[in-house]
Amino acid sequence: MVSIRTHKLKQQIYKVIEVTHHHDRLGKLFDAFMIVLISLNVLAFTFETVDSVSIPHKSYFNDFETISVMIFTLEYGFRVWTCTLNPRYHHPILGRCKFVLSPLSIVDFISILPYYLFLVFPNLVFVRELHLLRLARLFKIGRYSESMRTLGTVISSKREDLFSALFTVFTLLMISSSLMYYAEHAAQPDRYPNIPASMWWGIITLTSVGYGDVAPITAIGRLLGGIIAVLGLGLVALPTGIIASGFAEEVEKKRAHLRRICPHCGEDLDRRRQNRNE
Missing domain, CATH: 1.10.287.70 (Helix Hairpins)
Structure with a gap:
């Protein structure tokens, strides 16, 4: 019973986040939400370089970055979990490895990588260079x-x-x-x-x-x-x-x-x- 429910949940999530054309309202809402979130991330990345804006509101920028990364991480995890429903990635191990190495999946991973690197290594020297990787989120729009x-x-x-x-x-x-x-x-x-x-x-x-x-x-x-x-x-x-x-x-x-x-x-x-x- 649990496995049946899990499989149904997997199918529902896959239907919502899959990149094919959506005919359901939930899928369209998800696409619209992700496009707005990515656009706001690009704007935040831009205004963080304006000292008069970023310095007094640094905590807001940090909170927004944390929330965004959590959402992108959940999305990435759900995609890896549900990718086996796609015939191209049907194998539970090799299929997921193939999916993770696909171009769009690499973009998804790179877009969240800087946050976790700063979390694990807070004293990194090349901080500004790593921040540029956040621009990879702009390429995620191609999914939606x-x-x-x-x-x-x-x-x-x-x-x-x-x-x-x-x-x-x-x-x-x-x-x-x-x-x-x-x-x-x-x-x-x-x-x-x-x-x-x-x-x-x-x-x-x-x-x-x-x-x-x-x-x-x-x-x-x-x-x-x-x-x-x-x-x-x-x-x-x-x-x-x-x-x-x-x-x-x-x-x-x-x-x-x-x-x-x-x-x-x-x-x-x-x-x-x-x-x-x-």
């Missing part, structure tokens, strides 16, 4: 946000196109930095001392930022700079276009999934009904 899951799907499906685009941008960066080094080194040895240093100019030029701290002064350097700046407008926009098209494809897939399709002819039944009504 449909938009973030869609972005992850788009990047995964378009990874080869994105790699090609980024490689093209990197190739242009290498060529432009090398050419600018040989064009400007004699005139500005302090600004273009070597090719790696010239890459700073290449990056800010290709991204159309142009800080102006490093700029060509020779005729050939300015000619190259103008050409590279124009090329950068198109090449740097390539990854954005790929992701945008991927989003459009993913949205269309979801719409097609929601539409009723005839299993025999593949016709859209909703559109057929609409045409009949017209």
